[in-house]
Amino acid sequence: MSAADTAPAEDGPVTMMDYFMQLEYHELLCPVVRRYASQLLEGRLVGHKCPSCGLVYVPPRGYCPICVVETTDADEIVLADKGTVTNYTVVTPVQYYGQEETEPFVRASILLDGEGGMMNLQDIVDVPVDDVHVGMRVEAVWKPPGERNVDEISNRSWGSAEGCIDGWRPTGDPDVPAEQLRDKAF
Amino acid sequence: MECVLLRPVPEPPRTTHTIEFPYTRTLGPVIGPFLTGLRDQRILGARTPNGGVLVPPLEWDPATGEAIEPDLVEVGPGGTVETWAWVTQPSRKHPLDHPFAFALIRLDGASTGLLHAVDAGSMDQMRTGMRVTARWKDERIGHMTDVVFVPEAAA
Ligand SMILES: [Zn+2]
Numbered sequence: 001m002s003a004a005d006t007a008p009a010e011d012g013p014v015t016m017m018d019y020f021m022q023l024e025y026h027e028l029l030c031p032v033v034r035r036y037a038s039q040l041l042e043g044r045l046v047g048h049k050c051p052s053c054g055l056v057y058v059p060p061r062g063y064c065p066i067c068v069v070e071t072t073d074a075d076e077i078v079l080a081d082k083g084t085v086t087n088y089t090v091v092t093p094v095q096y097y098g099q100e101e102t103e104p105f106v107r108a109s110i111l112l113d114g115e116g117g118m119m120n121l122q123d124i125v126d127v128p129v130d131d132v133h134v135g136m137r138v139e140a141v142w143k144p145p146g147e148r149n150v151d152e153i154s155n156r157s158w159g160s161a162e163g164c165i166d167g168w169r170p171t172g173d174p175d176v177p178a179e180q181l182r183d184k185a186f
Numbered sequence: 187m188e189c190v191l192l193r194p195v196p197e198p199p200r201t202t203h204t205i206e207f208p209y210t211r212t213l214g215p216v217i218g219p220f221l222t223g224l225r226d227q228r229i230l231g232a233r234t235p236n237g238g239v240l241v242p243p244l245e246w247d248p249a250t251g252e253a254i255e256p257d258l259v260e261v262g263p264g265g266t267v268e269t270w271a272w273v274t275q276p277s278r279k280h281p282l283d284h285p286f287a288f289a290l291i292r293l294d295g296a297s298t299g300l301l302h303a304v305d306a307g308s309m310d311q312m313r314t315g316m317r318v319t320a321r322w323k324d325e326r327i328g329h330m331t332d333v334v335f336v337p338e339a340a341a
Pocket of ligand 1: 050051052054055064066
């Protein structure tokens, strides 16, 4: 919406007014997130594995909130860029101001193979929305190295790889039974 | 002697988050006509039952809670600066992109001060009690920023 959209008729009464509130925050990236972002640019997903409980955090947070222990570079592990959909939502976009999507799309939680780690709010691509399901096997679609950016990575980017991974596409491998994925949804 | 090369210290990476709330508001029976007036190069005030003139107008007299008289009256375009503060570094959202004064301006015919911008050029042109007058934008949309004030001498 711009001022022009609600501009009054040249001579009619003014009855409405744009009230455009905008809050702009600047934040410094903490070292743990900087490290995660630099690895993303290299085409690697990294996380921290809690030395106490073994849970894997991606992006790393620098601590395990369950055990209340610090995690460091020594706890960093390289994660698989393949995984399984554990939960998903089909979003039907309402065309409010700023909405760029026009067609229904999926946001999914993905449990990474091997050591684990949960990626949340991930885009599922190359498959009709109606075909997405729990247990579906997927792999990351990386942007070419020269086209990657970490502009959207912030200290609160839980599971974000935006700017480096375009989404996740089905591998065609057999599904993982849903019962094996309990307690693995975000 | 050993030669030490100083390298520039890189800026710590930072991100920007922008949160937007694009509201549209209805203006009601008093502010609507007031902003319509600004679009038409007229500044309107509200008369209170005890003879005051509120600029900008309100729907109720803040002193007594009584309703204002139904018809608005024109004030200004000249007025007197009652108090002011100089803005040396305007922010992106200020009404002017160069240094200016925020001032309480008692417009001729009003009994309250209107908070608005005075485009005075430099701080030494400002003083309490000075005369200012309205300078209208060419393209007016019915908004407070349709007008700024300038020293009467410069008008
Ligand atoms: Zn833990």
